[in-house]
Amino acid sequence: MELRQLEYFVAVTEESGFTRAAARLHVAQPGVSAQIRQLERELGQPLFDRSARQVRLTEVGEAVLPYARAALAAVAATRLVVDEMTGLLRGHVVMGAVSAPSVLDLPGLLADFHERHPAVEISLRETDPESLIEALRAGRMDLGLLGIGSSVPAGLDAQVVIDQALVAAVGLTHDLAGKPAGGLADASAGTPAVGVAHDSAGTPTITLRELADRALICLPRGTGLRAALDEACAAAGFTAHVAFEASEPYVLGQLAAKGLGVAVLPESAVAAAQEELHVLEIAEPGLRGQMALVWRSTGSSGPAARAFIAHARRRLPDFG
Template identity: 70%
Template sequence: MELRQLEYFVAVAEEAGFTRAAARLHVAQPGVSAQIRQLEREVGEELFDRSGRTVRLTAVGEAVLPYARAALAAVDGMRLVVDEFTGLLRGRVVMGGVSAPSVLDLPGMLSGFHERHPAVEISLVETDPETLVDGLQSGRLDFGLLGLGGALPPGVEVQVVVDQALVAAVHHDHELAAGRSITVAGLKGLPLISLPVGTGLRTVLEEVCAQAGFAPHVAFEASEPYVLGQLAGRGLGVAILPESAVAAAAAELHVLDITEPSMRGRMGVVWREGGPKSPAARAFIEHARRHLPSL
């Protein structure tokens, strides 16, 4: 019995078909069928029912599947332990997040890790905050970057890496362009331009407006902070955005401080409490936390 046979067996079971399993494994379909036949001869029983339109596990196949998965997991674990002892990291790290301000230098952080651990693959997944946190808790994601608003759920650790003032920005022809600041109460009834619901900036905006006794009137939403300024620069409303995002449309914008109270936008890197099991992911988190600021 070979590990390759077990790998093929698990793939066919999970994909419910030999063709899909072959595509997943990047091998020819006849090769998968041959290896499964060989495995069935060795165990003395058929593992799949091939009589229908889809391939299904037999009762014996159902009973064998957990042991096949456990054997493959054990081999992966053995390889990881050996890699740790030899100092060679392999594997894949999945980082979820949103667009990051230039002050964080994420490209520099990523390139520095790649230079030290070239055998580790890194996947960057752009997602919304709720999905990101869920991905951390379920293990689909190893690490994340998101705007901070309300409290994070238990089991998620955070390191604040950005803390900057939120400002209001309008076109130079806007009636507010004659002033230098605006109170939170002064935002009532104005068409605002903001990040979507659930983001850290939007949560802060909604909380301070609620404290002032009103709900903000958000006329336009955009998922990228710099786009908020561009929309305000076209005269579409009052953008609420981080100071660092003003530069993208600075020539078209008049910026006002927000007072009574002031608002701040924070971003943090987040990871599952206790860290991921993968040595590669643990090393990535340690590297990122050293490279990025701690505020």
């Protein structure tokens, strides 16, 4: 009996199929099947019921599974102990991200860690906020990057790495664009004014309450920006009318530039369509969006994961 056979057996079980297991293990599917058949011959019993469309464990397979997992975990732990004593990091770390703002230079962060610890395999996966949080809690990911609202998801620790004002942006032909301050009429155009004021620095502003009846363009539910907007609107006594959603902040500005509504987005996202947008500061209350590194509060993490989290926290800003 070989460790490779046990690894293949666990992979087929967790993936519910030989083809998916082979893809996960980066080997050919016939090789996986051959190793499983050899393991079954050595044990003298079938481990999988192959008669159904989905591969299922037999009663013997169910009994063997916890021991196979324990054997693989023991081998991994043995390697980690030796690596820690010799100062060599090995392993596999997984980082998830809802989006990767260029200001954070995520590729540089990963490349720097790889240069320091070449024996550690790094994976980066883009996913939605709910899936990312679930994967962190379950230990399938070691570190995440996502927007957060007023609170950090339960079971996770966080370091805020981006903290910036949220602004409203409209197309240049929108009725909120280019109007005089204080509700005065534009005498040259004879156009009635709308309620756009300016702050002391001359920046156009609009209150959150004035957005109540506007068609808004925003990130989807589950993102930190959307949570901040929804919480502020609820405190002001109304529900935001979100007409368009997009998962990329720069797309919000592009939609607004086409006259489809008022985009609520981070200041940094305005640059992608700056020449086509009129930007308004949101006041009463002012809104801020935060993006954070998040990791599991409790539970064991291997040396590679701990080193990766520490590296990311040192490399990225800390607004805490």
